[in-house]
Amino acid sequence: MGITVDVYDHDTDSTHQMLLQKLSKRGSYILSGGWLMDFVIRRVLKKKDEIGMYWDRSD
Structure with a gap:
């Protein structure tokens, strides 16, 4: 169980x-x-690739 979030x-x-x-x-x-x-397949991400994530608490 979890919550649905929009990922931009x-x-x-x-x-x-x-x-x-x-x-x-x-x-x-x-x-x-x-x-x-x-994300992974579409962006051809591989092991040890780095991504950045930001959580907007106000949105």
Whole structure:
């Protein structure tokens, strides 16, 4: 179970709906529901590639 969030890709000016899920009681989270197709495969991301993320608490 989780919450649906909009993830904006600044490089491609596109927005994707993802599911933000808490993995453990220690505060680990994952994005699912399209992350693999919408970001990893489409952007040809590889192991050790770095991405930047920003969380806008006011939006």
